[in-house]
Amino acid sequence: MSDYNHITASSVFLRDLRIHARHGVLPQERTVGADFVLNVSIDTDFSAAATTDQLGGTISYADIVVVVRREMAQPSALLEHVARRIAAAILNAFSAAIAVEVELTKTNPPMPVPTDCGGAGVKLRLVRGD
Numbered sequence: 001m002s003d004y005n006h007i008t009a010s011s012v013f014l015r016d017l018r019i020h021a022r023h024g025v026l027p028q029e030r031t032v033g034a035d036f037v038l039n040v041s042i043d044t045d046f047s048a049a050a051t052t053d054q055l056g057g058t059i060s061y062a063d064i065v066v067v068v069r070r071e072m073a074q075p076s077a078l079l080e081h082v083a084r085r086i087a088a089a090i091l092n093a094f095s096a097a098i099a100v101e102v103e104l105t106k107t108n109p110p111m112p113v114p115t116d117c118g119g120a121g122v123k124l125r126l127v128r129g130d
Helices: 027-032 047-052 061-072 079-093
Strands: 011-021 034-044 097-106 120-127
Touching: 011 061, 034 061, 034 079, 061 079, 079 097, 079 120
Parallel strands: none
Antiparallel strands: 011 034, 034 097, 097 120
């Protein structure tokens, strides 16, 4: 292939992954749980997979889901903590991951007053250290 086909940036992602989990500050949230939506993007060099059509040259979406579900199954008070755990677990699980962005939304957060809200959550980017 020609040099003009050089990939300068690449990532794999999961969009709108829906999971029921038990995260929250209130005891009810830890007992009953809530619905969450996750978006995960992983910076990785998948140029080998793009040219060879082989899964070994990228990070499998199915494997990412396994890591995310494992971390979501561990209750936490704060979404900030859950998002950081997910990002760190992905970096630990996949040596090809360069950076991870996690957006975690609680679809029906408890609010002190009636609120028309599509969700509340956090977003972070964690970069592999040297």
